[in-house]
Amino acid sequence: MPDFAGLNVGDQVAEQNFEITRDSLVRYAGASGDFNPIHYRDDVAQAVGLPGVLAHGMLTMGIAIQPVIQWLGDAGKVVDYGVRFTKPVVVPAAGPAKLSVVAKVGALDEETSRARIDLIVSFEENTVLGKSQTWVQL
Amino acid sequence: MVNPNIEGKTYPRSEAYVVGREKIREFARATMAGEASLDLDKALAAGHADLVAPPTFPIVLQEFGLKLVIADKEAELDFSRVVHGDQKFVFERAIVAGDVLTSQLQVASVKSLGGNHMVSFETKIYDPSETLVCTALSTLVVRGADA
Numbered sequence: 001m002p003d004f005a006g007l008n009v010g011d012q013v014a015e016q017n018f019e020i021t022r023d024s025l026v027r028y029a030g031a032s033g034d035f036n037p038i039h040y041r042d043d044v045a046q047a048v049g050l051p052g053v054l055a056h057g058m059l060t061m062g063i064a065i066q067p068v069i070q071w072l073g074d075a076g077k078v079v080d081y082g083v084r085f086t087k088p089v090v091v092p093a094a095g096p097a098k099l100s101v102v103a104k105v106g107a108l109d110e111e112t113s114r115a116r117i118d119l120i121v122s123f124e125e126n127t128v129l130g131k132s133q134t135w136v137q138l
Numbered sequence: 139m140v141n142p143n144i145e146g147k148t149y150p151r152s153e154a155y156v157v158g159r160e161k162i163r164e165f166a167r168a169t170m171a172g173e174a175s176l177d178l179d180k181a182l183a184a185g186h187a188d189l190v191a192p193p194t195f196p197i198v199l200q201e202f203g204l205k206l207v208i209a210d211k212e213a214e215l216d217f218s219r220v221v222h223g224d225q226k227f228v229f230e231r232a233i234v235a236g237d238v239l240t241s242q243l244q245v246a247s248v249k250s251l252g253g254n255h256m257v258s259f260e261t262k263i264y265d266p267s268e269t270l271v272c273t274a275l276s277t278l279v280v281r282g283a284d285a
Contacts, residue, residue, distance in 0.1 A: 030164075032201075058197050062169030062193075066192075073174055073184070074181075075174050076186055080227060083225060
């Protein structure tokens with residue numbers, strides 16, 4: 001468990017890379033119940049004008065906070081978590097889409113001993129989640 | 139598109155949803171979670187009654203409410219034109235395996251923006267004593283016919 005007193009705004013607390021494959025999308029569809037075919041069928045994605053099969057935004061959101069939870073050691077310390085979906089993550093039929101997550105301290109609240117952790121989530125040099133922030137209890 | 143008159147509309151409360159330990163593990167693995175969401179001993183050592191659900195797990199409960207909106211003829215929500223705009227979860231406490239939860243969705247707002255509609259939903263998730271556990275906030279963008 002990280003020590004609140006040892007944190008400064010701007011500190012990087014976690015960094016991790018992830019590989020999202022079609023296999024990941026099928027697995028997330030099953031776990032979440034979101035079976036929209038744009039997340040596993042090229043023909044359907046194409047027919048609705050998408051650049052390809054996309055990762056569920058909620059999958060990207062779900063993955064992006066994991067480095068923070070690993071740092072905390074406890075998912076129960078997350079007080080809130082919000083993101084904006086700014087760009088899609090296109091997942092090829094074979095091989096992975098590579099997602100990178102960098103987590104930094106964005107703000108500290110001495111009174112409640114809470115830290116706001118800001119996430120920079122990128123795919124192919126683009127930020128895919130905007131205003132991606134979580135408040136955690138320390 | 140979407141009928142702006144559904145602003146403020148509240149949909150019926152969901153049936154009770156029992157949060158299962160293996161469902162948490164399945165969801166955790168699917169979102170590439172580490173030991174904190176998989177190891178029961180670690181969760182117990184951290185003072186939790188059981189495994190803690192990952193922070194985006196309440197999406198499963200939000201989906202129940204969203205299905206009611208999609209099925210609602212008055213809403214006129216064309217789901218094939220929907221894009222997820224933003225999502226937020228606010229926790230009053232952690233969700234753990236064994237929790238029995240119900241959820242209720244309200245349409246917080248319907249806004250028009252450059253030919254698109256932005257529909258914001260607020261889903262409140264309660265335990266059996268009617269104590270609020272989590273609020274899920276979601277905005278869907280419904281693309282206009284020319285967009």
